């Protein structure tokens with residue numbers, strides 16, 4: 643039998659959006675608020691981007707006229723949470739949601755399996771990069787050395803290992819450019835960037851920024867590619883038969899909302915884009931369920947997500963006061 647706990651509000655995801663919601667609720671003196679994340683740190687995606695001495699400052703934000711980097715954003719969010727009485731549960735994965743009962747099942751190494759019910763639940767689970775199958779233009783085997791951005795960051799930043807000396811990046815958006823710069827600063831050669839669009843998907847400002855660290859070679863307009871390799875990646879083959887030799891392939895960008903929990907729970911999701919169906923007050927198809935940040939599917943930077951979290955907190959507070967007055 644699962645142990646049972648209660649909270650006023652449960653926030654799933656301690657990235658910029660989830661922290662925005664939790665601190666927004668704390669400012670309104672709403673408690674207890676439990677903030678859950680499967681990672682060991684607060685900060686979501688920005689927390690994955692370390693800025694090393696001499697390394698490339700990837701994941702950047704302009705805020706109050708200054709450049710701020712991924713790790714610094716995560717530290718700010720952590721500090722802000724420390725000044726509240728939000729209960730933070732890290733290394734805790736939400737594995738099931740029951741919208742009607744307004745409860746979730748959380749699994750963690752320290753706490754085991756726990757059921758938590760709340761008056762309101764906010765999904766702030768972010769977005770993820772599309773899988774190979776979802777992209778639909780990349781075929782071939784899945785040899786060692788085919789990695790998503792997240793895996794690459796883990797290797798390079800956390801373990802100090804270089805994923806590829808001669809990388810090919812499939813994708814050409816800002817995430818792809820950040821990945822190319824990160825690899826170059828870890829002593830890889832400039833990446834070859836292959837994408838199906840006729841022009842790089844990253845805006846000129848992003849290309850200029852990352853151009854200080856890396857000058858990728860572009861192979862745009864590839865309708866399909868095949869990853870070649872036995873045990874390890876050895877090349878990427880284009881439709882015209884050209885092979886680009888490499889020792890690692892990164893699959894970058896092409897985000898999709900992390901809406902799997904909502905889908906599993908029966909909340910309404912547009913299956914084509916995997917977007918949650920939300921009202922103007924960020925409420926989902928079941929009363930008391932809300933969403934914030936990049937799970938909404940518009941893919942904004944960290945700062946937007948944080949302030950969006952604050953807006954969602956306002957709507958959650960209104961919902962609580964409405965339902966509270968009804969039950970009195």
Ligand SMILES: Cc1cc2nc3c(=O)[nH]c(=O)nc-3n(C[C@H](O)[C@H](O)[C@H](O)COP(=O)(O)OP(=O)(O)OC[C@H]3O[C@@H](n4cnc5c(N)ncnc54)[C@H](O)[C@@H]3O)c2cc1C
Pocket residue numbers: 654655656657658659660678679680681685686687688700701702734735736737766767768769770771791792816817820897900903934935936937941942943944945947
């Ligand atoms: C690979 C990648 C690179 C990116 N690079 C940039 C960049 O360089 N610059 C930029 O501005 N934006 C970048 N983005 C966009 C980035 O997602 C946003 O800037 C911002 O981090 C979104 O905030 P969020 O809080 O909505 O989601 P996230 O930051 O993704 O946080 C979501 C959190 O939810 C947690 N979570 C998800 N599901 C569960 C679950 N079931 N149980 C428990 N916890 C869960 C995750 O562990 C995560 O910590 C990138 C996104 C990705 C995927």
